[in-house]
Amino acid sequence: MAALAAMFIGAGLIHGAGARAEGEVRALWVVRTTLTSPAAIETMVKAARAGGFNTLLVQVRGRADAYYNSALEPQSAALATQPSFDPLASTVARAHEAGLQVHAWVNVNLVAGVGEMPSAPDHVVYRHPEWLTVPRALAEDLIAVNPKSPEYLGRLTRYARSRPAELEGLYLSPIVPGAVEYTVGVVRDIAQRYAVDGIHLDYMRYPTEDFDYSHDALAGFRDSVVADLSLAERRQYDRRVTGEPLIYTQTFPERWRTFRSNQLTNLVVKVREAVKTVKPTATISAAVMPDLAEASSRHLQDWKTWLEQDLIDVVCPMAYTTDAATFVAQVTAARSAAGRHPLWAGIGAYQLSSVQIIANVQAARRLGVGGIILFSYDSLTGPTRGPEYLSEVGRAAFLQ
Secondary structure, eight states: OOHHHHHHHHTTTTOOOOOTTOOOOEOOOEEEEGOHHHHHHHHHHHHHHHHHOOOEEEEEEOOOOBBOOOOSSBGGGTTTTTTTTHHHHHHHHHHHHTTTEEEEEEEEEEESSSSOOOOOOHHHEEEEEEHHHHOOHHHHHTTTTTTSSSSHHHHHHHHHHOOOOOOOEEEOOOSHHHHHHHHHHHHHHHHHHHSEEEEEEOSOOOSTTTOOOOOOHHHHHHHHHHTOOHHHHHHHHHHHHTTTTHHHHHHHHHHHHHHHHHHHHHHHHHHHHHHHHHHOOOOOEEESSHHHHHHHHHHOOHHHHHHHHOOOOOEEEEEEEEHHHHHHHHHHHHHHHTTTBBBEEEGGGGGGGGHHHHHHHHHHHHHOOOOEEEHHHHHHHHHHTTTHHHHHHHHHHOOO
8 A cells, every 4th residue: 555655645645635525436347257156246346435435336137137036027147156145235234234325227229239149938038029229221221120039139230249348238228118118227226225325327328319219219209200290291201101111210200210219218217207206315427428419429418408407416428548637637527517517427436547547536536526427336346456455555544
């Protein structure tokens, strides 16, 4: 610890540091791979406390699988040998005992990864493939394919796998009513049955702006448009829709973009209502793309509206950059957009040196953020850094 502190002092990262604000959130994103045994959870809580952290965002839904006891989704395959073990309950009990808050981190729309399809036969991608988002490139072909057929899911999977740099996997649609109801039910269940301090929403976005062209999403958009058309216009477009299934989206492109963005916002509305109904004091936070323009154009994620309408309590821009100036610019812009709402600055610690981590923490403090989140606990305690690294960095970062 002394050697590490001396290094920070030598780099000018302790004296003159950004002051810690009253009630500052000092958080860690904890990836689900840490939640696979009671011993791993106990070690994680102890390390977080020793490092001066006060909040844990624990990933209890990674790919529509449960790291908690759920009647709605299959338990993660990583827990197969210990079916009675409840990672979320264990984390809440140990963290609260240690004085740390616990927020259930939920990957909302992302439900399957590109590398490996779910093993559970009752997983949502197998039960309801018709709820998955569809890219524009496959839309016209898939209209004629039965969603329950192996071909449908197979083509969506192959498409995602062919673009690993662009797509993380398969997403549920925020437009299709059945998918929305299902997603809201999953989040409500967690908030209702566990003594969590908050719900942290991740992947509350579309994969890219080229989704969702699924059959039901296109039908929903058509229904939203026809009321504003004359009878002659409606007949004209409906005559063409059989041979041109994208006719409405092509004719009204800006309205199509707005429709999809609004449907995503409506999902946030429903999630908030569900959580606040069962746990009014829970903090609802969302991990978002740090640049508003990119979030909106690339992922149809209008997080400024979410804040303006008080749909989320805290915004967490993922400022995962290795460039210090870019980090400051991203957090500055996000802080301005957040207005009166708290902002917790997300720092990509997994790709930064200890000096860079501390520098970003201090820069964020100077910008007046309400909290800091490091991504991730797991990367900061891995074999290359050692078990004491996290605590040492934490103590240096949060030194008065």
